[in-house]
Amino acid sequence: MKVSMLRSVQSALKRTSSSTGGHILRRDFSSESGPNRKVAVLGAAGGIGQPLALLMKLNPLVSHLSLYDIAGTPGVAADVSHINTRSEVKGYAGEENLAEALDGADIVIIPAGVPRKPGMTRDDLFNINAGIVKSLCTAIAKYCPHALVNMISNPVNSTVPIAAEVFKKAGTYDEKRLFGVTTLDVVRAKTFYAGKAKVPVAGVNVPVVGGHAGVTILPLFSQATPKANLPHEEIIALTKRTQDGGTEVVEAKAGKGSATLSMAYAGAIFADACLKGLNGVPDVVECSYVQSTITELPFFASKVRLGKNGVEEVLGLGALSDFEKEGLEKLKPELQSSIEKGIKFASQS
Numbered sequence: 001m002k003v004s005m006l007r008s009v010q011s012a013l014k015r016t017s018s019s020t021g022g023h024i025l026r027r028d029f030s031s032e033s034g035p036n037r038k039v040a041v042l043g044a045a046g047g048i049g050q051p052l053a054l055l056m057k058l059n060p061l062v063s064h065l066s067l068y069d070i071a072g073t074p075g076v077a078a079d080v081s082h083i084n085t086r087s088e089v090k091g092y093a094g095e096e097n098l099a100e101a102l103d104g105a106d107i108v109i110i111p112a113g114v115p116r117k118p119g120m121t122r123d124d125l126f127n128i129n130a131g132i133v134k135s136l137c138t139a140i141a142k143y144c145p146h147a148l149v150n151m152i153s154n155p156v157n158s159t160v161p162i163a164a165e166v167f168k169k170a171g172t173y174d175e176k177r178l179f180g181v182t183t184l185d186v187v188r189a190k191t192f193y194a195g196k197a198k199v200p201v202a203g204v205n206v207p208v209v210g211g212h213a214g215v216t217i218l219p220l221f222s223q224a225t226p227k228a229n230l231p232h233e234e235i236i237a238l239t240k241r242t243q244d245g246g247t248e249v250v251e252a253k254a255g256k257g258s259a260t261l262s263m264a265y266a267g268a269i270f271a272d273a274c275l276k277g278l279n280g281v282p283d284v285v286e287c288s289y290v291q292s293t294i295t296e297l298p299f300f301a302s303k304v305r306l307g308k309n310g311v312e313e314v315l316g317l318g319a320l321s322d323f324e325k326e327g328l329e330k331l332k333p334e335l336q337s338s339i340e341k342g343i344k345f346a347s348q349s
């Protein structure tokens with residue numbers, strides 16, 4: 001029973017991380033003889049952190065799992081460490097243990113920070129989360145400057161530019177190694193599209209570009225596969241539901257936080273893709289919010305090919321429908337101002 005559950009999680013990871021690009025053929029690294037890879041989760045005792053720790057413990061590409069939070073991590077680590085999979089698990093609580101938690105990390109996943117309550121925007125989290133992200137990234141620059149950073153903490157549209165500025169100041173910035181995790185938008189777009197198009201969700205691909213807040217989330221249903229020729233009104237509704245997916249969960253949780261389980265799943269998919277890229281698996285493509293030149297905005301989410309050094313190639317937008325072209329123009333001012341806000345915070349504080 002346990003083995004079959006593990007296999008189905010592993011095969012879901014394999015299937016889904018075949019990405020928006022749809023390339024399935026690749027070497028299978030799911031044996032325990034792959035290279036050693038240390039993954040650190042910062043904020044590991046939280047709503048996302050705990051299920052993400054579980055999913056990373058199930059990933060055979062991980063040899064060392066480092067779970068850090070300001071408190072509560074020894075319990076989470078002890079619990080997860082009893083699972084009979086490859087990785088060795090260590091828990092670290094408190095800032096004095098952050099250096100050891102980060103030492104030698106190949107990937108650092110950051111779901112540290114406060115979540116939304118009903119009525120809030122992601123930008124309302126800026127005042128608290130900007131400082132948390134800044135201090136964690138300062139430590140990353142010091143203790144594992146070559147790690148790939150998977151930023152989950154909101155507002156992602158600003159926290160990624162903050163991280164970039166911190167790394168620039170420390171002299172460690174490598175734009176190929178910094179990622180805003182927008183995978184949950186892709187996960188949602190796939191689920192909602194499959195429901196409307198009445199196709200099996202496992203075979204669905206939908207790129208989602210732009211950023212990770214409201215109208216800055218732009219799903220490209222014109223490029224969705226398999227093709228379904230949905231009426232325009234349905235595309236409008238699907239787009240809105242994808243953009244409001246986070247709010248849908250925040251409202252349903254009624255003050256008890258935002259998406260945690262689906263986010264942990266999405267975070268695990270994205271980290272798995274990064275691990276595969278590091279390990280030299282070809283054609284690993286996922287959407288992510290990265291430094292970009294595909295529009296005039298300095299950071300933008302689009303399909304990204306992952307490789308041994310992180311970003312191997314930022315892929316273009318492809319052909320857009322008129323509705324998507326309009327959405328792209330609409331999102332630019334908000335995304336630009338969120339980027340500027342992050343840069344200003346990091347350079348002033």
Ligand SMILES: NC(=O)C1=CN([C@@H]2O[C@H](COP(=O)(O)OP(=O)(O)OC[C@H]3O[C@@H](n4cnc5c(N)ncnc54)[C@H](O)[C@@H]3O)[C@@H](O)[C@H]2O)C=CC1
Nearest residue numbers: 043045046047048069070111112113114115152153154263
């Ligand atoms: N990128 C995305 O798609 C998504 C992002 N999020 C964001 O993820 C973040 C975390 O959400 P939840 O896990 O639900 O929140 P939570 O409050 O349940 O957990 C956050 C954890 O971060 C820890 N933390 C706070 N300051 C820290 C520090 N300086 N160092 C290390 N850990 C620290 C807390 O102790 C707590 O355990 C929020 O900002 C939320 O908005 C949530 C869902 C989706």
Ligand SMILES: O=C([O-])CC(=O)C(=O)O
Nearest residue numbers: 116184245246247258259
């Ligand atoms: O909506 C939120 O606050 C959390 C989040 O980013 C998401 O679920 O997409």
